[in-house]
Amino acid sequence: MDQNGVPSxxxxxxxxxLIDDRVAEEITRVEELSYEIKIGEVTTHNLISVxxxxxxxxxxxxFRHKRISGAPVIDDDHLVGIxxxxxxxxxxxxxxxxxxxxxxxxxxxxxxxxxxxxVEALKVFVNTHFGRLPVLDDExxxxxxxxxxxxxxxxxxxxxxxxxxxxxxxxxASHLFEDIESDRSSLILRYQIKxxxxxxxxxxxxxxxxxxxxxxxxxxxxxxVGIAVYEAEMNxxxxxxxxxxIRVEIxxxxxxxxxxxxxPGIEDVQQAMKPGYSTATEEIRELGxxxxxxxxxxxxxxxxxxxxxxxxxxxxxxxxxxLNEDSVGEASQSK
Amino acid sequence: xxxxxxxxxxxxxxxxNGASELxxxxxxxxxxxxxxxxxxxxxxxxxxxxxxxxPQVIRTAQVADVAAVxxxxxxxxxxxxxxxxxxxxxxxxxxxxxxxxxxxRLFVASLPSLEGRIIDGQCEC
Numbered sequence: 352m353d354q355n356g357v358p359s360x361x362x363x364x365x366x367x368x369l370i371d372d373r374v375a376e377e378i379t380r381v382e383e384l385s386y387e388i389k390i391g392e393v394t395t396h397n398l399i400s401v402x403x404x405x406x407x408x409x410x411x412x413x414f415r416h417k418r419i420s421g422a423p424v425i426d427d428d429h430l431v432g433i434x435x436x437x438x439x440x441x442x443x444x445x446x447x448x449x450x451x452x453x454x455x456x457x458x459x460x461x462x463x464x465x466x467x468x469x470v471e472a473l474k475v476f477v478n479t480h481f482g483r484l485p486v487l488d489d490e491x492x493x494x495x496x497x498x499x500x501x502x503x504x505x506x507x508x509x510x511x512x513x514x515x516x517x518x519x520x521x522x523x524a525s526h527l528f529e530d531i532e533s534d535r536s537s538l539i540l541r542y543q544i545k546x547x548x549x550x551x552x553x554x555x556x557x558x559x560x561x562x563x564x565x566x567x568x569x570x571x572x573x574x575x576v577g578i579a580v581y582e583a584e585m586n587x588x589x590x591x592x593x594x595x596x597i598r599v600e601i602x603x604x605x606x607x608x609x610x611x612x613x614x615p616g617i618e619d620v621q622q623a624m625k626p627g628y629s630t631a632t633e634e635i636r637e638l639g640x641x642x643x644x645x646x647x648x649x650x651x652x653x654x655x656x657x658x659x660x661x662x663x664x665x666x667x668x669x670x671x672x673x674l675n676e677d678s679v680g681e682a683s684q685s686k
Numbered sequence: 687x688x689x690x691x692x693x694x695x696x697x698x699x700x701x702x703n704g705a706s707e708l709x710x711x712x713x714x715x716x717x718x719x720x721x722x723x724x725x726x727x728x729x730x731x732x733x734x735x736x737x738x739x740x741p742q743v744i745r746t747a748q749v750a751d752v753a754a755v756x757x758x759x760x761x762x763x764x765x766x767x768x769x770x771x772x773x774x775x776x777x778x779x780x781x782x783x784x785x786x787x788x789x790x791r792l793f794v795a796s797l798p799s800l801e802g803r804i805i806d807g808q809c810e811c
Binding site for chain 1: 719720721722723725726730736738740741742743745746748749750751766774
């Protein structure tokens with residue numbers, strides 16, 4: 352990695368722990384970030400520059416002392432070029448170290464603008480052999496120097512921020528009930544389910560499961576709720592005329608799920624509850640649904656389930672999952 | 687068994703872009719073409735072998751904590767399914783073998799069945 356600044360060794364190691372798999376896992380996020388983040392945000396500011404009239408041997412000393420491999424060349428506050436290790440090597444090969452910097456510097460240098468997104472700098476790095484690019488502000492003054500390493504560090508910092516935000520969300524969500532004092536607190540999530548919308552089938556249950564995990568629910572509880580809601584959601588998609596609504600109420604001691612629709616209703620609820628009984632068409636079975644196990648699955652995943660239906664009017668299914676042992680009595684009582 | 691190992695045993699092709707999920711551990715296997723059967727009895731962290739290719743396979747997998755999905759008989763799913771698999775970080779693999787041969791290969795490789803027994807009135811999920 353091309354290191355322009357002089358971070359201590361310890362700092363570098365700490366950051367490399369963060370790099371690992373996360374980079375691989377977040378490739379698409381990194382790509383997004385390279386458009387979001389501005390070059391100026393990742394550029395190194397504390398500039399070490401040289402004058403065109405310094406000698407090359409002075410540059411060697413400077414690079415060695417500051418542990419850098421390149422620097423902008425400034426004359427009268429103006430950026431006139433850039434001098435790098437490569438230029439130094441050319442000079443050393445000719446044993447010409449007493450020459451002035453202006454003889455070996457790259458001039459005029461390729462520059463990028465601080466207000467451009469990072470991806471612009473990446474393009475330049477890909478298309479050239481340059482190890483560093485001078486960054487100019489909107490007035491054309493030298494703003495700083497950008498290396499590929501700066502970009503990597505900048506992106507990693509941004510990724511880390513992302514993770515902290517997600518962690519913070521989880522933390523906030525999981526303490527929701529502790530932080531808010533009331534005689535009884537609950538959180539209600541509502542999802543509108545469209546009829547025959549197989550494309551989005553299962554989206555509501557995915558979202559509910561994710562919300563529960565964020566709220567700090569045990570994975571098994573989230574799974575049970577996910578399965579029950581998934582089956583209820585598919586029932587609304589497969590069987591209803593106008594779709595329906597799924598309402599999930601989360602309380603510290605229980606989760607209540609209601610799935611309601613306005614038709615067509617179930618002729619014989621008792622029969623509908625029997626394993627294997629299905630009214631689904633061949634077309635729906637080909638999609639992998641209509642096995643006649645939906646309601647059975649739901650009743651196995653929840654502690655309490657009540658299905659009411661009036662043909663021509665609609666159905667309402669109420670499901671409850673109890674979250675602590677004290678409520679189990681309540682559950683078996685109603686079962 | 688790791689996902690990478692599974693892919694080689696089933697001569698599979700990874701359709702999703704989850705290179706970082708190749709290290710994920712698979713505890714067993716389960717076959718079904720009906721999603722309710724999956725939800726009814728699959729245990730967490732199993733690989734699901736199925737002939738269904740629609741996006742609901744991935745939704746079901748997400749809800750039921752499935753570790754990876756293998757499509758049988760070289761089936762190629764619609765792009766919606768692959769997109770969802772990427773989003774939910776569930777490895778989606780296509781294998782040229784049929785369900786029977788696939789199951790046999792994985793069984794011989796000591797991958798146990800993760801099909802929970804269904805006992806009426808008892809929730810194992």
